Amino acid sequence: MSVHVIPPVVEVTVASSVDVMCASDAARRVTDLQGFSPIYQAMAAGAAQSLAEWLCRTQKEHKIEFYGLQSEQGTGFQIACKLNWVKGINAHNIEIAMQAKLADLVDEISLKPETDFILHLTLWLSEERKAIVRMKGDTS
Amino acid sequence: MTHILLIEDSPTQALQIQMLLEQLGIDVSIMHDGPEGLQFAVDEQPDLIILDVEMPSMNGFQVCHRLRRNPETSAIPIIMLTNLTHPKAISQGAKSGADDYIPKDIFAAEHLLNTMRNLKILEATS
Numbered sequence: 001m002s003v004h005v006i007p008p009v010v011e012v013t014v015a016s017s018v019d020v021m022c023a024s025d026a027a028r029r030v031t032d033l034q035g036f037s038p039i040y041q042a043m044a045a046g047a048a049q050s051l052a053e054w055l056c057r058t059q060k061e062h063k064i065e066f067y068g069l070q071s072e073q074g075t076g077f078q079i080a081c082k083l084n085w086v087k088g089i090n091a092h093n094i095e096i097a098m099q100a101k102l103a104d105l106v107d108e109i110s111l112k113p114e115t116d117f118i119l120h121l122t123l124w125l126s127e128e129r130k131a132i133v134r135m136k137g138d139t140s
Numbered sequence: 141m142t143h144i145l146l147i148e149d150s151p152t153q154a155l156q157i158q159m160l161l162e163q164l165g166i167d168v169s170i171m172h173d174g175p176e177g178l179q180f181a182v183d184e185q186p187d188l189i190i191l192d193v194e195m196p197s198m199n200g201f202q203v204c205h206r207l208r209r210n211p212e213t214s215a216i217p218i219i220m221l222t223n224l225t226h227p228k229a230i231s232q233g234a235k236s237g238a239d240d241y242i243p244k245d246i247f248a249a250e251h252l253l254n255t256m257r258n259l260k261i262l263e264a265t266s
Contacts, residue, residue, distance in 0.1 A: 025247045038219075038240035038255040039233075046230035046241075104231035 006068035006075075008033045014052045015061040023052035023064055030066045031077050031123070040129045047105040047121050048079055054101075060085060069122065076107075076124040083117045091117065142261060143167045145186040147177035147203060148221075149195045153244070157190065157221070160249055164262065174198030178206055181213045188261045190252070191238070193222035193229065201236045208237035217259045221248065 010026045012019060027048035031041040048064065055062045062081055069076040086094055095111045098119065102109060108122040123129075144161060148154040149172050158168045169186065171177040173195055181189060189207065193200035200220055207213040217239045222229070225243045233241035240255045242248055256262040 021245050021247065024243070024245075028247075028251060032254065032258075038258055039238060042230055042241035043234060045243075046225065046227050049225060049243075050227050102227055105227050 003069060003071040005078075006070045009065065009067040011063055011065050012052075013061060013063050014055050017053075017056060020049055020052040020056060024049035026064075026066050027077075027079065030068070034068055034075070034077055034125060035130050036077065036123070036125060037129055040123065043105040044077055044079075044123055047102050047123075050101055050105075051079065051081065051098075051119075051121065055081065058085065074124055074126070076122050078123075079106075079119075079121040081119045083111065083119055086111070086117055087113075094119075141165070141167050142188075143169070143184070143186045144188045144190060144261075145177060145180055145184070146170045146190045147172075147174065147195070147200070148190070148192040149173060150192070153192070157252075160252075164253075174200070174203040177203060178210075178213075181207060181216060182210065185212075186216060188256065188259065189216055189218045191218055191220050193220055193224050193233070201232050204233070204236040204238050217261065219252065219255055221252065 008030050010030055012023045012026045014023055024045040028041045028045040031044040052064065065080045067078055069078045091111045091113050095109060098109045106121045106123050111119045144166055146154055146157055146168055154170045158170060161168050171180050174197060191200045191203055204218055207218060219240045219242060220233045220238045221242050221244060223244050230241050239259060242251045253262060
């Protein structure tokens with residue numbers, strides 16, 4: 001399946017707890033520009049925040065990328081982060097740990113050793129996830 | 141005039157949000173717990189409810205769930221504004237029917253106003 005990165009693209013360096021808020025904010029802004037409804041923006045921001053908090057605990061500097069995604073499956077939002085330091089650890093175990101933590105907030109979580117240990121968190125943009133306008137008297 | 145119901149048990153945090161919104165010409169009513177807020181929402185039909193999560197007697201998730209289940213309040217947009225930011229709490233906020241879930245951090249005011257624009261509670265130019 002061919003996957004293309006599409007704008008907006010934002011990169012945040014995470015080295016301290018202040019950067020955690022910036023990562024969360026970046027995820028929110030990118031998903032807003034992509035047209036996700038506010039609650040899905042909140043879920044993307046929550047996933048970014050959790051990842052950034054976890055990265056902070058490693059006491060190593062990381063770069064997290066936030067961008068749009070286009071594939072045959074549709075349009076989406078992806079968070080990517082290179083985790084070179086997990087080379088000595090079973091990548092599958094980290095994937096399982098991330099699933100346990102973030103499965104409620106994103107659709108896909110993958111960490112494949114063959115992709116240079118890049119962790120990908122993906123949230124697909126479907127019609128029901130696009131910005132909604134709720135009007136008074138509308139109970140749909 | 142746009143009317144917002146703020147359900148927040150902390151008087152200082154309620155005052156901060158009230159001042160922000162009143163600067164934009166929005167009428168804000170404050171209720172300090174869930175049951176009070178639920179009754180007010182039914183009686184007054186505000187344009188938006190801003191809801192804290194950690195409150196005594198009934199938490200924000202329970203209040204949100206009840207607002208959504210009641211046909212008289214089910215269509216009123218709800219924004220949760222909270223200190224609880226772990227993934228399970230965000231997911232619980234989404235499942236309880238909130239339109240947004242905003243952490244009380246340095247970006248909170250900006251995100252709150254942006255969501256209000258998305259929900260057409262505020263004009264895009266505000």
